[in-house]
Amino acid sequence: MTNVLARTGVIRPDPKDPSPLRIDEVLVRKMLVLFIRDETAKARLRRAVVGVSGGVDSAVTAALASEALGAKNVLGLFTPYRNSSEESRAHAHEVSRKFGFTLEEVPITEQVDAYFKDRKNVDKVRVGNKMARERKSIEYDRSWPDGIVLGTSNKTELLLGYGTQFGDMASGINPVGDLYKTQLRELAISIGIPDAIVRKPPTAELWVGQTDEDELGFTYADADLVLYHLVDRRLRPADLIDHGFDAQLVARIRELVRRNHYKRVMPLIAKLSLRTVGHDFLYPRDWEAD
Amino acid sequence: MSVRIAIAQCAPALGALKRNLDMHREWIGRAKASGAQLVVFPELSLTGYYLKDLAADVACAADDPQLTPIAEASRDIDISAGFVERSADAKLHIAQGHWSRGKLVNVHRKVYLPTYGIFDDGRYFGPGDRFDTYSWAGGTTGVAICEDLWHVSTPYLYAAAGATIVLCPSASPGRGVAEGGDLGTAESCRLMDRFYASYLTVYVVYVNRVGHEDGIAFWGGSEIVAPDGTVVARAPEFDEALVLGEIDTELVARERARNPLLRDEREDIVLRNIAGRLGLPFERRD
Numbered sequence: 001m002t003n004v005l006a007r008t009g010v011i012r013p014d015p016k017d018p019s020p021l022r023i024d025e026v027l028v029r030k031m032l033v034l035f036i037r038d039e040t041a042k043a044r045l046r047r048a049v050v051g052v053s054g055g056v057d058s059a060v061t062a063a064l065a066s067e068a069l070g071a072k073n074v075l076g077l078f079t080p081y082r083n084s085s086e087e088s089r090a091h092a093h094e095v096s097r098k099f100g101f102t103l104e105e106v107p108i109t110e111q112v113d114a115y116f117k118d119r120k121n122v123d124k125v126r127v128g129n130k131m132a133r134e135r136k137s138i139e140y141d142r143s144w145p146d147g148i149v150l151g152t153s154n155k156t157e158l159l160l161g162y163g164t165q166f167g168d169m170a171s172g173i174n175p176v177g178d179l180y181k182t183q184l185r186e187l188a189i190s191i192g193i194p195d196a197i198v199r200k201p202p203t204a205e206l207w208v209g210q211t212d213e214d215e216l217g218f219t220y221a222d223a224d225l226v227l228y229h230l231v232d233r234r235l236r237p238a239d240l241i242d243h244g245f246d247a248q249l250v251a252r253i254r255e256l257v258r259r260n261h262y263k264r265v266m267p268l269i270a271k272l273s274l275r276t277v278g279h280d281f282l283y284p285r286d287w288e289a290d
Numbered sequence: 291m292s293v294r295i296a297i298a299q300c301a302p303a304l305g306a307l308k309r310n311l312d313m314h315r316e317w318i319g320r321a322k323a324s325g326a327q328l329v330v331f332p333e334l335s336l337t338g339y340y341l342k343d344l345a346a347d348v349a350c351a352a353d354d355p356q357l358t359p360i361a362e363a364s365r366d367i368d369i370s371a372g373f374v375e376r377s378a379d380a381k382l383h384i385a386q387g388h389w390s391r392g393k394l395v396n397v398h399r400k401v402y403l404p405t406y407g408i409f410d411d412g413r414y415f416g417p418g419d420r421f422d423t424y425s426w427a428g429g430t431t432g433v434a435i436c437e438d439l440w441h442v443s444t445p446y447l448y449a450a451a452g453a454t455i456v457l458c459p460s461a462s463p464g465r466g467v468a469e470g471g472d473l474g475t476a477e478s479c480r481l482m483d484r485f486y487a488s489y490l491t492v493y494v495v496y497v498n499r500v501g502h503e504d505g506i507a508f509w510g511g512s513e514i515v516a517p518d519g520t521v522v523a524r525a526p527e528f529d530e531a532l533v534l535g536e537i538d539t540e541l542v543a544r545e546r547a548r549n550p551l552l553r554d555e556r557e558d559i560v561l562r563n564i565a566g567r568l569g570l571p572f573e574r575r576d
Contacts, residue, residue: 020468022469023468024470027472027473031464034507038501042502173505283344284304287304287344288338
């Protein structure tokens, strides 16, 4: 009966109460399947391409796409770099087997290494960004001529800006972008993503030993609750601190949201004429032919 | 007397008037075949909802020849459908027309244009300025387009003016997926429909659309709620459906005999209160 209490009680910001993040997985699954089906059709496309990393976000995306479009219309791409783990490969294949979509392996080691071969002082972030954009360019290539590239960035990553612009953050449509990481895990369990994939520490695997939570310096569980109250409930950072949230954590998350906002919007266009794309030439993307 | 109403819970194409006209003709045919006397389409059913700058491209006068197919189709069945109306002074309105026996008999222009959150109506449209009732075979009726219904005064004014039916064509986006309940928007709408129907003793005919526009899902769930609070008919969520429901024109009288809230309503007090607050002259007549 906890769900009933969660629905009828007052929602208070409480660092020890994650219950406001709970979702109705059956309803969410239905809405996302319809979203993929409808928006793919509106783009006049019929297939979906998903970068399947072995992690939970892309597993959920590929599973939902298989339900929406039929598994035969979903292409999963596992794009390993030389430091990618065997576990990731095994998990990618496991998801493909379970949900029936085709998984192809397209290694990216050669082209990434060739590009950086004679360049000096290259830090790991640059290599990581290059890998993310290499992968996305392959997904877009393989989407031609009738496929749509599905995004796998969740709401936590989008809000924190924890992703590579025009890399993993790029897509035609993104079914999971309004689900926090903890909500996405909940959905993953209910649609049958294997436990080992749901429970392992999230990683972008851009360098050996990288995990999201180490790099960010906080856990998804903590970040999601802070983001939920700041974004969904429109509370101010000071309100959260008053209710016992860690002041440094709240300040850091708020700053990441602000600093990385540029990644979430289209590039700025210099306004010159009487009517300008993005400013006052405002048509819906689902603009249909008559 | 019983009047059959058909709800066309459809998914209009965005900005494609000709395609939507064909779609309407098809649904009108099905409604007619099922014996309905009125078929009600959702808000902006002939154009789609999130039009942005497309609003000006698809707008037409209420008597524009482009709408003639709807008028023609209304010879044997009344039709309530939504379009972008360009007024004589070139304002754009979200409008709902009622066609009967080949003629347009009523146009309601959406008064309350939500311009917040995911809504931007006020950027692209001008507001209507009246809530007028009209009559057809089903009885005296008022139209509340989507946000109009969320304002308590709208159904109140209609009921006070004698309406026994409130038609609410909507384009309601589904949101709120918290555990332990229905879709948040669905809960709010059902609460409204049932509350207005029971406490104003009117029929509420809530007509929502389905499908997606730019990532936003319209959730459907159209329904007819009777003045005794019973749900006469309800459409599924998210799927297209033609839903039929009977309006019992005598039920309003029976309910009002039992529950004479409207008879006892003190409009003079309401008016005096508001007039006083706004500093308007109000003369008592007793």
